[in-house]
Amino acid sequence: MIEFRDVNYAIGDKQILKHVSFRIPAGEPRIIVGHSGSGKSTILRLILGLACPTSGEIIIDGQNICGLEEKRLREIRRQIGMVFQDGALFDSMTVGENVGYYLLEHTEMKLDEIEDNVRQMLGFVGISDEYLDRLPDELSGGMQRRVAIGRALLSTNPKIMLYDEPTTGLDPQMTTNIISLINRLMEHRHVTSIIVTHQIADAFKIGDRFIFIDAGEVAFDGDVNGLRDSKDPRVVEFLGPFRKSIAHVHKIDFV
Numbered sequence: 001m002i003e004f005r006d007v008n009y010a011i012g013d014k015q016i017l018k019h020v021s022f023r024i025p026a027g028e029p030r031i032i033v034g035h036s037g038s039g040k041s042t043i044l045r046l047i048l049g050l051a052c053p054t055s056g057e058i059i060i061d062g063q064n065i066c067g068l069e070e071k072r073l074r075e076i077r078r079q080i081g082m083v084f085q086d087g088a089l090f091d092s093m094t095v096g097e098n099v100g101y102y103l104l105e106h107t108e109m110k111l112d113e114i115e116d117n118v119r120q121m122l123g124f125v126g127i128s129d130e131y132l133d134r135l136p137d138e139l140s141g142g143m144q145r146r147v148a149i150g151r152a153l154l155s156t157n158p159k160i161m162l163y164d165e166p167t168t169g170l171d172p173q174m175t176t177n178i179i180s181l182i183n184r185l186m187e188h189r190h191v192t193s194i195i196v197t198h199q200i201a202d203a204f205k206i207g208d209r210f211i212f213i214d215a216g217e218v219a220f221d222g223d224v225n226g227l228r229d230s231k232d233p234r235v236v237e238f239l240g241p242f243r244k245s246i247a248h249v250h251k252i253d254f255v
């Protein structure tokens, strides 16, 4: 479980997060939506323990992650897979090296065993073997993001997956591919998944539990019906014309 308890976070005199509280039970997905600059990526940074709140607590698996000794924090981080918006692959390493890097550096696994794992993982994320020896910039943006998801999975065997804007900048077909991959992961591996997006149309295809962050505050936390029926002017403004069509949006299933 991931819990924020009255988290405030400031950089200098700028208040970024204000009294943020929420709770995400283990194995459940949450979609964090909000305008650009509202504080969504900051929430992921705090979950990773890259910064500590000014006040309040962040509890992961019953432990306040701020103030933990470095060794324990590393153990918690090992359970968290993170996929950044740009994929953030090593551009001088092949696709196979990117995905197998962690196993090569941090385990005693033999090379052919690593290659088996890499092939299997690439299959899982829908990248065929012929791309194993290609460099990332020979792949489309959507494929790079799938490789990044595969790398995160093979590096951490995560209990928690964090996705920051996984579909931003992708065309509709690639967006559908990435969303079905995220859904497949949630259903097959029961990882707690937090998906951050400012693209409301994509949010509805991923799941139906939302946390809406507005100017550093939780303006909504609940399901799709609650979101549609909310009279909060911040929610109404954010949803815009989408509000009316919510009932007709269907989650993309995995194939």
Ligand SMILES: Nc1ncnc2c1ncn2[C@@H]1O[C@H](COP(=O)(O)OP(=O)(O)O)[C@@H](O)[C@H]1O
Binding pocket: 011, 014, 016, 034, 035, 036, 037, 038, 039, 040, 041, 042, 043
């Ligand atoms: N290192 C920083 N110094 C100052 N302000 C920052 C820093 N990082 C983020 N911010 C500010 O914090 C706010 C929230 O940023 P962020 O969490 O990246 O928003 P989002 O991911 O929702 O677009 C923004 O106003 C941003 O300008």
Ligand SMILES: [Mg+2]
Binding pocket: 037, 040, 041, 042, 164
């Ligand atoms: Mg962001």
